[in-house]
Amino acid sequence: MVPNRFREDFAPLRKENPVCYLDNACTTLRPDSVIEAVSSYYTETPGCGGRSPHRWGYAVTLMMAQARQAVADFISAPRDELVFTLNSTAAINQVAHGINWKPGDVVITSDKEHNSNFVPWLQLENEGVVEVQQVSSNEDNTFDLQAFENACAQVGDNLRLVAIPFTSNLDGVTNPVAEITKIAHDFGAEVLLDSAQAIPHNKVNVKDLGCDYLAFSLHKMLGPSGVGALFATEESMANLETLSGGGTTIVSASKDNLEFLPGPARLEGGSSNYAGIAGAKAAVDYLSNVDFEWLSDHEIRLNQIITDGVKDLDEITIIGPSKASVRGGMTAMLIDGIDVHDLAIILDEAGSIMVRSGFHCVNHWFESKGLAGGSLRTSAYLYNTEEEARQFVDVFSEAISALG
Numbered sequence: 547m548v549p550n551r552f553r554e555d556f557a558p559l560r561k562e563n564p565v566c567y568l569d570n571a572c573t574t575l576r577p578d579s580v581i582e583a584v585s586s587y588y589t590e591t592p593g594c595g596g597r598s599p600h601r602w603g604y605a606v607t608l609m610m611a612q613a614r615q616a617v618a619d620f621i622s623a624p625r626d627e628l629v630f631t632l633n634s635t636a637a638i639n640q641v642a643h644g645i646n647w648k649p650g651d652v653v654i655t656s657d658k659e660h661n662s663n664f665v666p667w668l669q670l671e672n673e674g675v676v677e678v679q680q681v682s683s684n685e686d687n688t689f690d691l692q693a694f695e696n697a698c699a700q701v702g703d704n705l706r707l708v709a710i711p712f713t714s715n716l717d718g719v720t721n722p723v724a725e726i727t728k729i730a731h732d733f734g735a736e737v738l739l740d741s742a743q744a745i746p747h748n749k750v751n752v753k754d755l756g757c758d759y760l761a762f763s764l765h766k767m768l769g770p771s772g773v774g775a776l777f778a779t780e781e782s783m784a785n786l787e788t789l790s791g792g793g794t795t796i797v798s799a800s801k802d803n804l805e806f807l808p809g810p811a812r813l814e815g816g817s818s819n820y821a822g823i824a825g826a827k828a829a830v831d832y833l834s835n836v837d838f839e840w841l842s843d844h845e846i847r848l849n850q851i852i853t854d855g856v857k858d859l860d861e862i863t864i865i866g867p868s869k870a871s872v873r874g875g876m877t878a879m880l881i882d883g884i885d886v887h888d889l890a891i892i893l894d895e896a897g898s899i900m901v902r903s904g905f906h907c908v909n910h911w912f913e914s915k916g917l918a919g920g921s922l923r924t925s926a927y928l929y930n931t932e933e934e935a936r937q938f939v940d941v942f943s944e945a946i947s948a949l950g
């Protein structure tokens with residue numbers, strides 16, 4: 547067995563017969579340090595940040611500043627360009643409903659958007675605020691840069707925002723986001739990268755990317771549930787409306803004068819998820835000690851085992867490119883004649899293997915192709931092992947031959 551030094555840090559993996567958890571694109575496990583940071587907020591300093599001057603209040607204010615710094619550093623962003631949110635969905639909604647749209651504005655997305663980067667734009671379209679255009683992918687589901695550039699050219703001056711997934715949760719394909727950003731900027735549009743599936747697996751530097759907004763969720767990168775982040779450049783953030791006006795958002799509020807604070811505070815109305823934010827810092831501290839080149843190779847190695855093990859089964863069609871290396875740690879499969887939910891339950895009950903089944907919140911992609919059954923998706927992370935990948939292949943193949 548190839549040793550995996552990370553497993554020791556995760557309580558569910560220290561159990562006598564640990565599950566084989568391959569649903570990391572949905573949410574990841576949390577290391578002890580994250581759980582301790584969350585717990586320590588409640589046991590040691592259970593106060594409010596930015597308000598009370600007593601020692602707990604001060605400790606939480608300090609912790610919030612340090613956590614913002616750590617999460618911002620993790621993506622090479624200035625601290626004042628990082629807003630804490632509930633999750634990626636809330637971050638994207640802040641942009642969708644925070645921009646002062648002009649009549650005729652167009653938003654370009656792809657045909658593979660997670661609902662979180664699709665529904666907000668559809669809502670705006672249904673309200674008559676923007677027009678939404680979806681760029682079709684290449685035949686193998688990779689991003690079609692030429693079609694994208696053509697769409698930008700066709701929309702012309704009305705192109706206001708390009709909202710694209712960094713890495714797709716449908717098939718694991720990472721898009722050429724630096725090129726996409728450059729093209730969009732050449733057409734005068736802003737760029738939002740839905741990075742929920744990218745930040746956990748790649749060293750991302752927002753300065754190098756040049757994007758205007760970037761959204762991600764801490765629970766997909768070893769952090770607690772209920773904490774996400776929105777990066778927005780100083781200029782873009784200054785132009786976003788406050789959606790949740792309230793405590794800690796204002797300089798002054800009276801009937802005659804309502805003046806908001808600058809920076810992230812204006813977009814973080816009310817008390818925050820202090821315990822979660824303490825855990826977010828612990829998560830990025832943990833990930834800062836992970837070699838991301840190793841991580842990418844590791845995930846691809848596991849994905850190669852899974853891909854090789856399933857690709858020749860008659861019932862299976864892998865969504866996206868056939869090469870595992872283009873899909874990171876993810877393999878999503880269409881399965882002919884077998885209910886994917888039944889299969890996922892059998893994998894869990896017979897082999898303690900946890901995977902995702904269904905539409906993965908990309909319902910429109912399945913609908914557009916008439917694929918009513920959805921897919922079954924494996925997604926690996928740093929604590930998974932080659933043995934687990936082989937275990938998946940064995941149990942999965944047996945289940946397919948029993949059900950098929």
Ligand SMILES: Cc1ncc(COP(=O)(O)O)c(C=O)c1O
Nearest residue numbers: 633634635660662715740742763
């Ligand atoms: C690509 C992508 N975008 C957005 C989201 C939404 O994340 P959250 O539910 O944490 O807001 C997900 C979650 O699976 C995702 O995979």
